[in-house]
Amino acid sequence: MKKVFLFLLVFLFVPSVYNITFGQLKNENLILTGNLYSDSKIAMTKYAQDMAILKSETVEKKSPIKAGLFSLAVPGAGQFYNGNIWLSAVFIVAEAALITTAVIYNNKGNNQTDYFQNYADQHWSVKVYAQWTLNNLPNLNPSLKSSDYHVFDNNGNLVWSELNRMEMDIGDGYSHILPPHGEQQYYEEIGKYSQFSHGWDDANQGDTDFHILSSRYLYYSDQRGEANDLYRVSTRAVSLLYINHIISALEAAWGAARFNNNLSVNMRLRALNLANRTEYVPTMNVSYSF
Numbered sequence: 001m002k003k004v005f006l007f008l009l010v011f012l013f014v015p016s017v018y019n020i021t022f023g024q025l026k027n028e029n030l031i032l033t034g035n036l037y038s039d040s041k042i043a044m045t046k047y048a049q050d051m052a053i054l055k056s057e058t059v060e061k062k063s064p065i066k067a068g069l070f071s072l073a074v075p076g077a078g079q080f081y082n083g084n085i086w087l088s089a090v091f092i093v094a095e096a097a098l099i100t101t102a103v104i105y106n107n108k109g110n111n112q113t114d115y116f117q118n119y120a121d122q123h124w125s126v127k128v129y130a131q132w133t134l135n136n137l138p139n140l141n142p143s144l145k146s147s148d149y150h151v152f153d154n155n156g157n158l159v160w161s162e163l164n165r166m167e168m169d170i171g172d173g174y175s176h177i178l179p180p181h182g183e184q185q186y187y188e189e190i191g192k193y194s195q196f197s198h199g200w201d202d203a204n205q206g207d208t209d210f211h212i213l214s215s216r217y218l219y220y221s222d223q224r225g226e227a228n229d230l231y232r233v234s235t236r237a238v239s240l241l242y243i244n245h246i247i248s249a250l251e252a253a254w255g256a257a258r259f260n261n262n263l264s265v266n267m268r269l270r271a272l273n274l275a276n277r278t279e280y281v282p283t284m285n286v287s288y289s290f
Contacts, residue, residue: 061259061260062081062082062255062256062257062259062260063256064252064253064254064256064257064260065253066078066081066256067079067081067082067252067253067255067256068249068250068252068253068256069249070252071091071245071248071249071251071252072245072246072248072249073245074092074095075091075092075094075095075244075245075247075248075249076088076089076090076091076092076095076248077252078248078249078251078252078253078255078256079091079248079251079252079255081252081256082252082255082256082259083259084255087251087255091244091248094244095241095244098237098238098240098241098244099237099241101233101234101237102234102237102238102241103234104234105230105231105233105234105237106230106231106234108230109227109228109230109231109234112223112226112227112230113227115223115227116187116191116220116223116224116227117187119220119223120187120190120191120220123200123201123202123216123220124190124196124199124200124201124216124220125199125201126158126163126178126181126199127152127158128198128199128201128203128205129178129196129198129199130151130152130158130163132198132199132203132205133151133163133166133167133170133198134146134149134151134166135205136208136210137149137166137170139208139209140170140172140174140210141169141170141171141172141174144166144169144170149162149163149165149166150162151163151166160178160180163178164177164178167195173195174195174210176189176193176195176196178190178196187224188224190220191217191220191221191223191224192221192224194210194211194213194217195210196217197210197211197212197213197214197217198210198212198214200214200216200217200220201216202214202215202216203216203217
């Protein structure tokens with residue numbers, strides 16, 4: 001405990017000076033009796049009231065709740081409120097870095113998604129995939145006949161519902177249902193499940209095994225995986241943002257409580273016996289724990 005004693009002259013805090021000289025106290029606001037003992041008690045009471053006001057104005061305790069809420073809203077704000085500038089800067093810099101990371105990698109993920117989806121639209125065909133499935137239906141499921149499915153209408157247009165029905169009937173590792181074109185699952189499945197590998201324009205249409213994967217299928221799968229990795233980094237940055245808010249709020253509340261515990265200020269009157277008079281001087285007793 002390190003203690004510092006500050007003796008403050010009366011005229012620094014109050015507009016009038018109380019001097020007791022042979023039983024006389026100079027102050028217009030006090031009614032004195034002329035008796036030194038009684039007037040001293042009156043003066044001390046008056047000073048105690050003034051010093052209580054001065055104490056409340058001089059020392060401001062920190063509110064842990066307020067500090068915590070500040071940092072919960074904006075990391076570092078509670079630390080700034082507590083007067084801890086360096087720690088405030090740490091939380092603010094961390095917040096800025098995480099926001100920047102989340103935004104940058106989310107944008108990268110969006111760009112990568114646009115790339116692999118455009119790549120799929122250029123090199124993968126649902127009609128080619130459906131035709132290969134019809135041609136190899138006896139190999140995929142011997143109990144099924146191509147004539148049982150009207151996957152293409154008279155104009156050669158794909159009938160999506162018939163394609164899905166055929167996919168369901170084949171089963172045995174070939175039971176993934178192709179979602180409509182443009183949906184997120186559409187772009188995911190054509191690069192995730194081997195049954196769709198022969199829809200790519202570099203696939204050998206003479207293959208009878210759908211487990212044989214084309215080069216474009218493999219490349220597309222890698223590109224889609226890269227987009228997922230970029231989104232994963234962005235998601236982690238967002239998660240760390242929440243953690244940064246929580247840690248900053250807890251530290252700010254604890255810091256405010258620590259500030260209040262470490263700093264205490266006591267004010268009292270100190271009697272100074274001079275040659276021909278006694279003066280009562282307000283004294284500030286400041287103690288700080290390190």
